[in-house]
Amino acid sequence: MSSAEVRTPTAGTAPHLPAVLLFDVYETLVDLSSLGTRFTEVGAVAQQARTWLTHLLLDGMALTAARAQAHFGQLAEATLRSHLEAGQNLSCTLDEAVTHIMGAFEELDLHADVTSGLPALAALGPRLVTLGNADAAVSERLFARAGLAELFEQHLSTDDAGMWKPSPAAYAYAAGRCRSRPAAMMLVAVHPWDINGAHLAGFRTAWINRAGATYPGYFHPPTVEARSLNDLAELLQS
Amino acid sequence: MSSAEVRTPTAGTAPHLPAVLLFDVYETLVDLSSLGTRFTEVGAVAQQARTWLTHLLLDGMALTAARAQAHFGQLAEATLRSHLEAGQNLSCTLDEAVTHIMGAFEELDLHADVTSGLPALAALGPRLVTLGNADAAVSERLFARAGLAELFEQHLSTDDAGMWKPSPAAYAYAAGRCRSRPAAMMLVAVHPWDINGAHLAGFRTAWINRAGATYPGYFHPPTVEARSLNDLAELLQS
Numbered sequence: 001m002s003s004a005e006v007r008t009p010t011a012g013t014a015p016h017l018p019a020v021l022l023f024d025v026y027e028t029l030v031d032l033s034s035l036g037t038r039f040t041e042v043g044a045v046a047q048q049a050r051t052w053l054t055h056l057l058l059d060g061m062a063l064t065a066a067r068a069q070a071h072f073g074q075l076a077e078a079t080l081r082s083h084l085e086a087g088q089n090l091s092c093t094l095d096e097a098v099t100h101i102m103g104a105f106e107e108l109d110l111h112a113d114v115t116s117g118l119p120a121l122a123a124l125g126p127r128l129v130t131l132g133n134a135d136a137a138v139s140e141r142l143f144a145r146a147g148l149a150e151l152f153e154q155h156l157s158t159d160d161a162g163m164w165k166p167s168p169a170a171y172a173y174a175a176g177r178c179r180s181r182p183a184a185m186m187l188v189a190v191h192p193w194d195i196n197g198a199h200l201a202g203f204r205t206a207w208i209n210r211a212g213a214t215y216p217g218y219f220h221p222p223t224v225e226a227r228s229l230n231d232l233a234e235l236l237q238s
Numbered sequence: 239m240s241s242a243e244v245r246t247p248t249a250g251t252a253p254h255l256p257a258v259l260l261f262d263v264y265e266t267l268v269d270l271s272s273l274g275t276r277f278t279e280v281g282a283v284a285q286q287a288r289t290w291l292t293h294l295l296l297d298g299m300a301l302t303a304a305r306a307q308a309h310f311g312q313l314a315e316a317t318l319r320s321h322l323e324a325g326q327n328l329s330c331t332l333d334e335a336v337t338h339i340m341g342a343f344e345e346l347d348l349h350a351d352v353t354s355g356l357p358a359l360a361a362l363g364p365r366l367v368t369l370g371n372a373d374a375a376v377s378e379r380l381f382a383r384a385g386l387a388e389l390f391e392q393h394l395s396t397d398d399a400g401m402w403k404p405s406p407a408a409y410a411y412a413a414g415r416c417r418s419r420p421a422a423m424m425l426v427a428v429h430p431w432d433i434n435g436a437h438l439a440g441f442r443t444a445w446i447n448r449a450g451a452t453y454p455g456y457f458h459p460p461t462v463e464a465r466s467l468n469d470l471a472e473l474l475q476s
Contacts, residue, residue, distance in 0.1 A: 054292055054296065057296060058292065058295060058296050058299060058431075059430075059431060059454065059456070059457075061296060061299035061300055061302075061303050062299055062404055062431030062434070062435070063431075063434070063456070063457075064299075064303035065299050065302035065303045065402070065404050065405050065431075065435070066404040066405065066406070066431070066434060066435040066438050067405075067406060067438070068434070068438060070456070071456070074456055075456055078454055078455055078456055079454075082451075082452060082454070085452075164303070165303075166300055166303050166304040167303050167304065167305070168304070168305060192297075193296075193297060193300030193301075193303075193304070196300070196301070196304060196306070197300070197303070197304040200304050200305070200306060213320075214320060214323075216297065216316055216317075216320070217316055218297070218301070218308070218309070218312055218313055218316055219297075219301075
């Protein structure tokens with residue numbers, strides 16, 4: 001399916017269909033679970049991958065809350081180094097372990113439902129764009145590797161917005177780059193904090209809830225909730 | 239030692255001595271490690287306390303990054319409930335477990351160095367104030383219970399600032415309530431993200447590093463680093 005075929009003249013005209021579907025990247029489309037394997041490959045514990053990612057996210061959020069710019073790659077490497085230093089017997093040097101684990105970002109897989117769900121969403125007509133807090137070039141290579149590159153109009157990073165999501169500036173940047181009103185856009189994400197931030201910035205939102213979790217009451221609820229991208233395509237079509 | 243005794247006419251006039259020492263509360267003065275015990279008392283795993291507190295902090299940070307107000311108590315209870323629901327055999331009902339663990343906030347101990355270190359800092363002359371992201375009345379009761387209430391001029395909460403630390407608004411609120419210039423104040427905290435936020439808001443900063451950790455390179459460094467409150471008192475005196 002080429003992008004020329006999916007952008008029909010009716011794009012965005014269905015009552016519930018947004019003109020732009022703006023996708024979060026890590027964990028929403030890209031599966032991070034293989035990072036755990038890399039930890040075991042250097043002699044560390046797989047579960048530490050989750051602790052590390054949470055630490056990285058927390059410090060990035062804290063920079064954003066303080067209105068400062070966070071750099072995903074720099075944060076990822078520095079927090080990884082401090083986690084690996086904190087007491088375990090690696091099977092290689094610390095530098096080798098950091099390089100091995102950071103290298104995983106170039107070889108991540110997409111979630112299983114993305115390969116069929118993304119074309120189903122594209123077929124409905126909206127423009128597809130990504131907005132991640134990490135490097136857009138890295139995500140672009142992952143989608144190219146999965147053969148899905150042509151479905152996307154563009155890949156955006158909050159690096160160019162000056163601040164991470166969920167700051168208002170990050171979502172406003174995406175709307176500007178898409179030359180679209182926020183109300184005509186729908187953010188698609190697995191993280192409730194992203195749904196909340198996009199809602200506050202005037203976007204409609206779709207929460208992808210693959211694990212059947214409960215949405216936290218202290219965040220603004222999503223416009224729609226779906227179990228997968230295919231499920232979302234069905235919801236938006238009806 | 240009464241507060242009248244410690245506020246000598248020379249307060250704030252020593253070259254390195256701030257007029258106001260503004261203390262973070264949880265983990266900086268108040269020890270949260272006993273929360274783990276409460277988890278085991280309801281049949282849960284002690285280590286889950288850390289995961290829960292990180293989740294609570296992360297979602298509070300995300301609200302702050304989105305320029306929304308976070309309420310510590312509400313976040314604490316909601317995230318606790320979701321952690322306890324996620325698959326373990328509690329020895330009581332979920333409601334009882336939540337009540338038991340939340341009750342711990344009224345009975346937390348201070349870190350061992352606070353009981354002697356806080357009077358040592360007070361003796362140097364600066365005004366002592368707290369600024370936490372949680373309820374100021376709860377912290378006030380903890381300090382009263384520890385017999386240290388009279389050392390403090392006031393207890394502030396970011397509840398009244400409209401936004402959590404590390405937002406600029408939170409520190410500006412504290413400076414306003416203290417009727418002090420930020421540059422005449424020093425934030426004392428264990429969390430590097432708090433040091434970074436206070437620095438960006440114009441405060442001097444003291445990082446209490448009890449565990450001998452490495453300060454992250456992506457945050458602005460503290461003005462001074464100390465291993466304990468007593469250590470900080472010595473540094474500020476010299």
